[in-house]
Amino acid sequence: MKYLFYPGCSQEGAALEYQRSTLAVLAALGAEVEELEDWTCCGASVASVVSSLLGVVLPARNLALAERAGGGRDLLAVCSACYTNFQRTNGMLAADHRLMATVNQALGVEGLAYGGSVRARHLLDVLANDFGPEAIAAQVQKPLSGLTVAPYYGCQTVRPYSPFDDPQRPTSMIAILEALGVTIHRHPREASCCGTSLLTTKPEVGVQMAAAILQACEPADCIVTVCPMCHMNLDSYQDRASRVAGHALHIPVLFLPQLIGMAFGLPDDALLFRRHVVPVRIGL
Amino acid sequence: MTTSTVINLTAMERDTALLGQLAPARQLLLRCIHCGTCTASCPSAAAMDLTPRQMWRKVQLGMTEEVLRSKTIWLCSLCYQCHVRCPRGIPLTETIVTLKELALERGIAHSHESAAFYRAFADVMRRYGRMREVEFMARYFLATNPLSALGYARMGLTMLARGKLKIELPRLTGEGRLDRLFARVAELEEQQ
Numbered sequence: 001m002k003y004l005f006y007p008g009c010s011q012e013g014a015a016l017e018y019q020r021s022t023l024a025v026l027a028a029l030g031a032e033v034e035e036l037e038d039w040t041c042c043g044a045s046v047a048s049v050v051s052s053l054l055g056v057v058l059p060a061r062n063l064a065l066a067e068r069a070g071g072g073r074d075l076l077a078v079c080s081a082c083y084t085n086f087q088r089t090n091g092m093l094a095a096d097h098r099l100m101a102t103v104n105q106a107l108g109v110e111g112l113a114y115g116g117s118v119r120a121r122h123l124l125d126v127l128a129n130d131f132g133p134e135a136i137a138a139q140v141q142k143p144l145s146g147l148t149v150a151p152y153y154g155c156q157t158v159r160p161y162s163p164f165d166d167p168q169r170p171t172s173m174i175a176i177l178e179a180l181g182v183t184i185h186r187h188p189r190e191a192s193c194c195g196t197s198l199l200t201t202k203p204e205v206g207v208q209m210a211a212a213i214l215q216a217c218e219p220a221d222c223i224v225t226v227c228p229m230c231h232m233n234l235d236s237y238q239d240r241a242s243r244v245a246g247h248a249l250h251i252p253v254l255f256l257p258q259l260i261g262m263a264f265g266l267p268d269d270a271l272l273f274r275r276h277v278v279p280v281r282i283g284l
Numbered sequence: 285m286t287t288s289t290v291i292n293l294t295a296m297e298r299d300t301a302l303l304g305q306l307a308p309a310r311q312l313l314l315r316c317i318h319c320g321t322c323t324a325s326c327p328s329a330a331a332m333d334l335t336p337r338q339m340w341r342k343v344q345l346g347m348t349e350e351v352l353r354s355k356t357i358w359l360c361s362l363c364y365q366c367h368v369r370c371p372r373g374i375p376l377t378e379t380i381v382t383l384k385e386l387a388l389e390r391g392i393a394h395s396h397e398s399a400a401f402y403r404a405f406a407d408v409m410r411r412y413g414r415m416r417e418v419e420f421m422a423r424y425f426l427a428t429n430p431l432s433a434l435g436y437a438r439m440g441l442t443m444l445a446r447g448k449l450k451i452e453l454p455r456l457t458g459e460g461r462l463d464r465l466f467a468r469v470a471e472l473e474e475q476q
Contacts, residue, residue: 009414009415009417010415010417012414012450013415013416013417013418013448013449013450014417014443014448014449016447016448039414040409040413040414040461040462041409041413041414041415043409044405044409044415045362046401046402046405046406046409047406047409048381048385049381049384049385049388049402050385050388050402050403050406051385051469051470051473052381052382052385053469053472053473053476054466054469055381057465057469058409061465102472102476105468105472106465106468106469106472107465108468109464109465109467109468110464110465155361155362155363155364155365156362156363156364159363159364159365159367159368160364160367160368160377167364167368168365168368168369192327192363193327193361193363193365195327195361196361196362196363197361197401198328198359198361200397200401200421200424201358201395201397201398201401202328202331202358202359202395202397202398203435204331205328205331205359206361209327209328209361236439236442236443237439239438239439274446274447275446275447275448276446277439277442277443277446277448
């Protein structure tokens, strides 16, 4: 399997451990991954509010680069907001030829053009469906039996444009987690919102949303997620969330490829647990 | 009603322009049956001044200024729960994005913090082509309440100690990575 990798901004900063573990796990599974050259920000949830056209042009710029890089490879995103922006842009451009023409007029200043042929994929989709639990189980060196894990998908991994999972009750992680040998803690907040930027702009509202998820996951040894924004909110705000919950919350939050990498027996340099705010001292 | 309403022509004219910009959204909202699924699904509805369903009713009735001035639009975290659950298939979350855009464009955003958040993010994006989290947060806190940054000091220091924050010197002069693309987009929007 060959992919063009779109890291997204968080992968160079706060969520470097997500990028590192993703690449290590995909290499172990035999994937060929090449980073998209000259990629820029997808616009996050901000560009389309600043200008609706900009909100389509910024993802389209990266899709155009991926189309030019060629080979019919899928564009692999690890951040759910980047993934949603690519899906949204492809959908809007396919439905509106005038918009496509306008977007290409804009991309012209960068020497780029987009024809609409690139498929964007989320890491979870690739792990669950291109490789699947059997290929993952085959690489497991240290089964993680005895570990209880709470899956957490967040919103934009599966909403609203997911072609690979249920937008309200996602299940893609279950077979992967079973392949690692863990016990799964199912809970009602698996696809609830982490609060995203509200933790910064409206902390009194946002922290409550993160706290509700952390509380639902408390019976588990750790939470696994596939979105850098969700990770930041759940891992970094546990002090504040504890004040809302009325008791101390202390639960490690892992990226799914970190947990897979742990079971694969990958070295700590590939997993970077030392970067977590809530220390990861499980099953090691 | 005991209070009389003073008809403000300027406001009405502005409203007409607004209604024009919102025409596609209002057309879609004609399908709304006011079942309230959006409100029941919204994780921040309790903190809103207008519930999502009330907001959609006001958009239907053309009371758009009131909607643009509400806290509600800035409390939407784009979780798309109302969007996927709407039994009438109305793209509600996308419509909120349009409302935020109009409020920001008209400078009537209720939330100074939210407006500052979007501006700071867009500036850093245009300048470097990629997000720089530290500079973005610095710009955000300077534009809002620098003292409130103190509340994040402990978290910031922990993140710094864990290597999660990348400190880079700002580059404030010279052409920004996406200046030309942003300018072209603004030009094209002007023409539309």
